[in-house]
Amino acid sequence: MHARRLTTGVYTGLLLLLAVYFMPWAQANTLLSASPNQASYSLTPYNEFWLADEQSLTINDLLSQQRTFQRTHQAQDLNFGYTRGDVWLRTQVRNDSPEPQRWIVEFEYPFLDYVTLYTLRQQHSDVQHSGSAVPVEQRALARRQAVFPLELAAHETVTLYTHVAASGSKMLSYNLLTPEAFYTQNDRHNFWLATYFGMLLAMGLYNLLLFFGLKERVFLHYSLFVAGFGLAILAFNGIGTLMFWSFLGENTSRLVALGFTFASTMATLFAQSFLNTEAYCPRWHQVLSTFRNYCWLAVIASLLLPIPAALHLMDVTGFMAALLLLICGSYCSLRRVPSARLFVFAWSIFLLGAGVFALRNLGILPANFITLHGIQIGSALEMLLLSFALASRFNKLKRQKERAQAAMLTALKKQEAALEQKVAARTRALEHLANCDMLTGLLNRHGLARCAKEALERNRQYSQRLALLMLDLDRFKPINDCYGHEAGDFVLQQIAKRIAHLARTGDHCARFGGDEFIIIMENIEPDDTLENIQTRIAEAIRSPIKLPCGERVSVSVSIGVSTCQETDDATLESLLREADSHMYAVKSRQAAKCYRYGSAS
Known part of the structure; x- marks a missing residue:
């Protein structure tokens, strides 16, 4: 009995020693040791956060009051949605290199109003500002998303406090990258975004020109839908703020709400025109007309309501529009309405892209180019398919007009063809007379x-x-x-x-x-x-x-x-002169030859 107790005590002591030994290592997991041999790090596993109830809390208040931060265990922990209060993030970064290193702190989600990074060192602290509502010249780095340079001395350890204030959804995944890795990634993303917006611009202008040429309103509705959606995506991705309207400040968020709500309105109007619901599905036409009136009210409300309320209204309106148009398109497809299946397929792809983006924000899907830009990819494919459908519609209208004109021009074309044949035959005869010898058929x-x-x-x-x-x-x-x-x-x-x-x-x-x-x-x-x-x-x-x-x-x-x-x-x-001279010389020789033969005989 005493031996068993002794053995149990020894094992318990060993376990306590192991726990004491490994406790510093567990605490060290909150510290990111950045090595220059690795190009990028996700700061999520090393992050702590605190949701602030007070809007005007400063970094000094935060440090003096010793707020309790919570550890981040997975990516979805940093998705705070439409949280009213501000969010504070805290992480520690240590330079493992014996030489100074330069890093970039990058927030993946560009639609954040104000992002302030405090870098606490032993001797002093640095403050840097960025965000979609901050003028470009006041940002730490002039980029479409919030990014900050971070200088670390040899073996230096710093504590990063980040204050985020945003009217919209707060998705705060952020990374630590070397400048080379950041600029390579940034150039690649900017290339594809420029391609995306160039495609939107081309499709919008092309269909606008078709409207002016054909006077078919469906092309105008599609162009306005593309314009509203493109404006919202420009503001949402930070490119519009970076290049065009940095002076808007917080109203950039209102522009996002206004653009998406207007796009929902035009999408509803486009669906009515494209599916011709008034002729094929009168009840659905009435439903969509009622919803379109609601969308116009939502557009007006987006201009008047506070920005957080406008963004909430935008989400509700967009979700209702996508769902309603998908159900309407499916019903029209069952009724065999022309091009309804392609319409349903296009909207399904858009919803799939939006779903991938949402799942990535929840941390269910990994962060990569496809999940980061799910909305852009889905909307690009959707608009391409709708453009193909409109092109098919354009060809159909063209064929209908051609058939209508063919009945009127048949007799005229026959007469014209007969006249052309006579003229061609007469022309060939005249050319033959002008260029050919009548007796032999050779050239004259x-x-x-x-x-x-x-x-x-x-x-x-x-x-x-x-x-x-x-x-x-x-x-x-x-x-x-x-x-x-x-x-x-x-x-x-x-x-x-x-x-x-x-x-x-x-x-x-x-x-x-x-x-x-x-x-x-x-x-x-x-x-x-x-x-x-x-x-x-x-x-x-x-x-x-x-x-x-x-x-x-x-x-x-x-x-x-x-x-x-x-x-x-x-x-x-x-x-001719040279050949004629040679010919007469030949004739003379032949004549002389004949004369000699005649004399000899």
Whole structure:
């Protein structure tokens, strides 16, 4: 028995020693030891808070009266909602580095009116101010949310007291970040926010232009809804205060209430126009009209009521509008109202984004980019879908107008098409008459001049080689004399067909005179031998031609060639003169040859 008691006493003593040993470590958990090796810390696990009943309590009053602070155990402990009194936060930060370090204290939620940070050191204390109601030039750092620089000497320990006063909801999650981590995160968030607001601006202006062009009020209602919502989000995110209306002070909160309430009013009006409730669901149209009248009263009340009451009214109005429009859209979807399903899907996404944001504020979901900007993401997707629906509506209206006009313009279009066909056929006939030889179908002199001009231009532009062949028929006149001009015309037609058959794709063949023909050949390759081309042409032309009367005749040809390099400043006239000179030289040689043969015989 005594041994058992002794053993129990030993164990109890050991437990007491362990408790005494670990008690300093438990107390040390309220102290954040910040190491420069880690870029960011959440201050929630190291934080204590106190809800003040007195509005004008100073830091000296707080320190002298020894207020009892409560430990923060989880993120949702720092979500105080619409608490009337101010909130005081307390945490300790120690620099673990042997060198001075610079940190940034960042409050995630931007919609806080006044945030004052007191840094208590051994020798002195610092005071810094920020918040959405504080003018930009008076803030510790000019950023859209409350942020403060924190300088820590080597191994220095400081106590941070933060006083928060806000008319709206108090969500006081805050972090400690290195300047590099803060500015990287801030730039990323600002980029996506700028993209978001740029999208809102583009959609609003686009639909406003559609309203002016089509005179359809649904586009105006959508533009006003986007404008009200965008104005409220600008103020809510702190960007509007940072860039445009820092002078408003506490009235920034009133602007948020006014913007969201006005957006609820325009959303109701847009739903009535978009779903055409007056035609498809008259009872729901009456319900929405009544609620819209209430929304207008809420807009007026947002201007007159105290700011906390205006913000409460904003929350109630927004919730009622979202729920009412979702139920109405679902009913219209069951009634198969056009585009009702897309409307319900868009509003569901918006409510999902708002729900994610609320769950994150309650600490149920972790803090990340999606949960921090749930409302923006949900509203962006919602407005994109509604824009697609409006675009579909625009196309539908366009098709209806086109069908209405089609019945009136059918006869006119037929007549116009018939007239265009006649004009086109007449134009082609005139072009053919102007550019082609009536007998052979080849180019005439006018057509040859036009094609030659274009060919020479391409020759100079693309550095090609061009050749002009002048063909003059020999022994053609006896055919006319013996068989008549009809037989001569028949021979010319057959010769033209043979020339066109031998020509390459892209060559230009023309009848230049009575029995003279021209071939313009572009893009002559270095391995193309003009002598071989002339031989093939001469052989084809010498082939016998059977006349309609049954007789066979044959003609020969004299060919003159002129060429043009890309550097030559040649014209059609110069090429014709050169080819004509060469052709007559060929004729002279052939005549001399025939004379020698005749003398020898």
